[in-house]
Amino acid sequence: MALRKIVVQGDECLTKKCRVVTDFNARLHTLLDDMAETLVDSGGVGLAAPQVGVLRRVCVVMNDDDEIIELINPEIIATEGEQTGLEGCLSVPGKYGVVTRPYIVRVRAQDRNGDYFEVEDEGLTARCFCHEIEHLDGHLFVEHTDHLLSGEELEEFLRQQEEEDE
Numbered sequence: 001m002a003l004r005k006i007v008v009q010g011d012e013c014l015t016k017k018c019r020v021v022t023d024f025n026a027r028l029h030t031l032l033d034d035m036a037e038t039l040v041d042s043g044g045v046g047l048a049a050p051q052v053g054v055l056r057r058v059c060v061v062m063n064d065d066d067e068i069i070e071l072i073n074p075e076i077i078a079t080e081g082e083q084t085g086l087e088g089c090l091s092v093p094g095k096y097g098v099v100t101r102p103y104i105v106r107v108r109a110q111d112r113n114g115d116y117f118e119v120e121d122e123g124l125t126a127r128c129f130c131h132e133i134e135h136l137d138g139h140l141f142v143e144h145t146d147h148l149l150s151g152e153e154l155e156e157f158l159r160q161q162e163e164e165d166e
């Protein structure tokens, strides 16, 4: 396994529509292993192949149990509810925006052997499914917000959230 370099906003890989995976071969498995290692190393919760310069419909998402879900050719097949919260991206370092997403998201995808499966989750993991799958069509979360938070605004936002939680 090896760490891959994460490209940042401005790189054309992040604006391209990714191609469907048709070969579930060793090359794909290496990509998935590398993406998982890169995700853990970066401290993020999700990573899409275009973020490491590979224009294929592949992403990895870490759920609340710290399990890595590998999604190949994923499609969102059902959503429920709504959540509004802070969102960031490893390819947009240091910037955060408030983005509204569905609260529950169900995804149909293929695993690394090409077998179809469905996975459903809520909260942050559901948000992550939406965020990563969007990457595969060349979209970034910044398109959902007209205002990215500065460091100061982020602190204020987190302080407010803490107060609400008390």
Ligand code: ZN
Residues within 6 Å of the ligand: 088, 089, 090, 091, 131, 132, 135
């Ligand atoms: Zn992202």
